[in-house]
Amino acid sequence: MTTSNKRRLLLQATAAATLAGTAAWSSAAEERTLRIGYQKFNTLNILKGTGNLEKALAPLGWKVKWFEFAAGPQLTEALNADAIDFGHAADTPSVFANASGVNAVYLAAEQPYPKGIGIFVAQDSPIRSIKELKGKKVALGRGWNVQYLLVRALEETGLSYNDIVPVYVSNAADVRATFQSGNVDAAGLWDPFLAGQELATRPRILRDGTGLSNNRTFHLATPKFVDQNKNIIRILFAELKKTNNWTQAHPQETADLLAPQLGVDPKVLRLATERRNYTTVPIDAGIIQEQQQIVEAFYKLNLIKNPVQVKDKVYGEALL
Known part of the structure; x- marks a missing residue:
């Protein structure tokens, strides 16, 4: 075999390997999926209804799968089982998850909803x-x-x-x-x-809850997923912010958007929407203290066994 033929075969093999690698990468990219847990009537639920997150992530080769849960405890268990990557739960379910060792960290909070x-x-x-x-x-x-x-x-x-x-x-x-x-x-x-x-x-x-409980919703995720996909989380929060701004100014349209998706009367959703502030904020010292008070209340009643420190469950980097 001549040197030129060897070189040509080598180049062909290299090209084939490159194409195979590219195809494998493309296939892997197509399979990359952000798994989100949500509950009826929440900011993530509204984002789901818009389809905007899917549009924002599509150019990066990511898909989104949504999983509905009856309440926060079931959702946090799914996080712990690595069945979802990201989700939301109210203040108390989040504390119970912290105390039971659920593998999840706080990324952001929503405004009080007493x-x-x-x-x-x-x-x-x-x-x-x-x-x-x-x-x-x-x-x-x-x-x-x-x-x-x-x-x-x-x-x-x-x-x-x-x-x-x-x-x-x-x-x-x-x-x-x-x-x-x-x-x-x-x-x-x-x-x-x-x-x-x-x-x-x-x-x-x-x-x-006025004067007693701020009834915040928290956005939670598995720490490994966040460590490996910070840009995806940032895009999620960017789209969530846009959705929140629109929702705050359009309560009736929000109710109409969610009603068929949730199977809930628009009048019910309108009442709930009107008394809520749709804004996602970083976790600060005051919010950590709110959560710690919940820990202490249930620990005192012996309803949780672990006096967990909430500050240790907050992700170390702001992603909003």
Whole structure:
């Protein structure tokens, strides 16, 4: 074989290898997927409805898959199982996840949403105040934001969480069913389920979160995914900011956008949207302290066993 033929074969082999490598890289790029967990009615849910994140990530060869969860505890378990990369949960589910060793870090928070949670009784109930819940049955879930609200509301009146009889359920639908069955005296829910209950049965709200709980939503992710894909997270937050700005100025349009996606009446979503501030902010010392207070409240009640330090669960680099 001549030298020129050898050289040609070598070049052909090199080119073939390069093409194969390029094809493999392209295939891998096509398979790169951002897996996002969300719950009904939240900023991520609205972003999903717009399709804008998919458009922003497509030029980078990324796809997005969305997974709906009934509540924060189920979502944080999915993070821990590496079934999703990114998601959101309210303040208390996030604390319970921290305390149980869930492999997730705080990336950002949303603005306070105290009117989006409430403890309520039936319209014709003789109970008129939180203090009158002593010895009564209250339907709610373990590690929910409304559980923390109830803890604080009872303390506000001189009572303790041990003075009521919690009836634990696993999701918002079970709360509504249990409450409407008459087998409990009161219940706790969050938006949009709270808004739905308000419009459906006109319950008496004994206490919302005003002055007791900021009811923040937190954006969480597995630290390994963030370490390896900071640019993807930054793009996500950039698109989320655009969505939040639009949502804040268009409550009715937001309700109309989400209603078919969620199977929720637009009137319910409009009520929930009007009392919410859609802004994502970095985790600061004040927000860390809010979360630490939740840790201390549940540790004192022996409802969590690990007095975790929230500051240790915050990602070390701002990505907003």
